Amino acid sequence: MAMARKATEHQEQVTLFKWARFAAARWPELALLHAIPNGGHRHKATAALLKAEGVKRGVPDICLPVSRGGWYGLYIELKAEGGSASLEQRRWIAALQRQGYRAELCKGWEQARRLIEDYMSTSADAGRRWVSKTVPAQGVCQHGNPNQPDA
Numbered sequence: 001m002a003m004a005r006k007a008t009e010h011q012e013q014v015t016l017f018k019w020a021r022f023a024a025a026r027w028p029e030l031a032l033l034h035a036i037p038n039g040g041h042r043h044k045a046t047a048a049l050l051k052a053e054g055v056k057r058g059v060p061d062i063c064l065p066v067s068r069g070g071w072y073g074l075y076i077e078l079k080a081e082g083g084s085a086s087l088e089q090r091r092w093i094a095a096l097q098r099q100g101y102r103a104e105l106c107k108g109w110e111q112a113r114r115l116i117e118d119y120m121s122t123s124a125d126a127g128r129r130w131v132s133k134t135v136p137a138q139g140v141c142q143h144g145n146p147n148q149p150d151a
Helices: 009-023 028-032 044-052 087-098 109-121
Strands: 062-064 074-079 102-107
Touching (some): 009 109
C-alpha cells in the first residue's frame, strides 16, 4: 500500500486561499488576504531584480491588512507539517509583533485557518490604536503623522 504524501507548503497555502474565498461570505475583509511571494528558487538575475525592488528575505508568506483586537493586521508564516522557520523569518515575526501586528508561525493550512477565524472573530474596534488619515479617498499618499489630529 502506498503511503500518502505530505502536503507541500505550496499545497497548504493554495488550500488556505481556497478556504478564504469561501469564508469571505462571512468576513468580506478576507478579500484583502494576500500572499507575499518571497520564497522559492529563482534565476539569479530575477532574484537581483526583486531584491532591488525591495523584496526581503524572511518576510512572512501571508498578510491580512485588517485591524482587529488592537492589532494593525495579521501576518502568517505558513509551513507544511514538519517545516520550521528560518532565523530571518523568526526575526521578522518578532519585529512585526513589536510594531503592533499579530504575526504567527502556522504549521499547515488548518492551523492558519483557525488563527484567521480567531483573529476575525475579535472586535474590529477592541483596543484600536488610531485610524490613519494619511491616505485620502483619491488614493494619493500624503505625508503626515497619523497620530496627530489634522491641522
